[in-house]
Amino acid sequence: MTNRPDEFSLIEQIRRRTVVSDRTRLGIGDDAALLNVSGDGEVLVAIDVLMEGVHFDGERSGAEAVGRKALAVNLSDMAAMAARPTATVVGIVLPKRRAELLGQQLMDGLLGIAAEFDVDLIGGDTNTWDGPLVISVTLLGEPSGRGIVTRSGARAGDWLFVTGALGGSLSGRHLTFQPRVDEALTLHSAVNLHAMIDVSDGVASDVRHLARESDVGMVIDAGAVPIHDDVDGSLSDAQRLHHALTDGEDFELLFSVSKEDGRRLLERSPLDVPLTLIGAVTQEAGCRLRLADGTQTELPEGGWVHSFGDAS
């Protein structure tokens, strides 16, 4: 489940009025839902919809890249739960005049990354119309032996880490990023992950999601935030930091662990991708940015914006 800024209130409204049965172990409000199923099973479910003109530019982005991204964003949600993706169903809406070619290209991209992550395509619904391309992907997954990691387990005193580097994704990386599924499972077996989310709205927003769900506060060290090379190097340091905090679509892992586990990760990271200590969890509510001189300001608002292509 993604929380785009302008749809946030609708999600909250839905969440408030939704009553679920005992079989729903985790409902609306995290990166995926967890359901008890017949027999003795558990299944995780995530859904994401991508629309031409909003999440990708139909002219510039090939449909293959779009098909890949549509599954990749869900794989990133599954990673955020430290779960294994297993199977997917796909709803496709194709512009009539290019339906056949676009459909094949979409499936090329989707089936390619599905094979890479050992995910079965088990069903779908294809449609055509006179409108733009829309693809809706639902991904199922299963918990690893250590259970899932939610957004709500961060504790005061925890350290906050992020994988990879942040910002500038919309210049192209948002279509080609590698979902951190393996990294999440590796971390999950190496340390006790208290809370985790994937950075989709921008770390400034996603830190807020973690803080709210965990009922804690967070402080981010301005100097520690790893800024991606995709962020324009000619900008000022402050502007570059702002991009790293708010551009979104990074699809890196943001998580909290105890100080002890944090020290362990710093001494010897189990990951091949960079792992950076960017802040800490506080008892005091609110999300703040700690500047080099020690002063603290509010974390910038913003986060993922609907008009892509303006990330330069």
Added chain:
Amino acid sequence: MTNRPDEFSLIEQIRRRTVVSDRTRLGIGDDAALLNVSGDGEVLVAIDVLMEGVHFDGERSGAEAVGRKALAVNLSDMAAMAARPTATVVGIVLPKRRAELLGQQLMDGLLGIAAEFDVDLIGGDTNTWDGPLVISVTLLGEPSGRGIVTRSGARAGDWLFVTGALGGSLSGRHLTFQPRVDEALTLHSAVNLHAMIDVSDGVASDVRHLARESDVGMVIDAGAVPIHDDVDGSLSDAQRLHHALTDGEDFELLFSVSKEDGRRLLERSPLDVPLTLIGAVTQEAGCRLRLADGTQTELPEGGWVHSFGDAS
């Protein structure tokens, strides 16, 4: 999974190139997929996408009716497997200028029928854009104690039954129909259902799906087809029959059972809705219509069409 006539070749292409693992017990090609999950569980998955201007008229149909229908068509898929629906995730794309009101109305309709069928809403993704309304619903379910019923179990000599009456749905019933979930479960415990599908494309098309998946032929008795009162009474008998066979969106159950079970159903139907013997399964391939004089013709082509509102 629905098979609209003009997207059929894309689905077939996808199906041919899709390789699945052992955990996928039933993949693309039936009304829902069946997946083994961690522990000892099984989960069924169905997906359907509804688009404004294609599956409903945004001006005439209230968003509440659309939200209801979006889940109802998936409930009908689950009924076709004789399975119990359990939980749903919903992807919503709303026109920006009416997003809040439409979103609330959609959820009113969806949550209403979800409660009626004991289905949990467990996640979603909401988006806005300048385009028309799109809603993608994924429904999970679980097999009853007697397992699932697929499209592929029809045997030569079986009798073909349909619930309810057919035709004229697009004049309004396509938004208000009652998914045959309870009826399917009742039938499943009363007799040995060999093959089943829900009538979404029109019984002439859906009979073909059953025949192809079961590798058999089918004969429909023209005089036996139950024609719905929604079909214009001023039309000729042949025209009315044509509507009943090809209009689609009836969401009734079409199934085959042994002659013995068929006799049992005719003697004492376990259902509150009408149950009609409309034909038989043949060894000889092909799907035919048997006329009153005993001659046989090809079943009419056609089935569900994308431009609704022309069902008069």
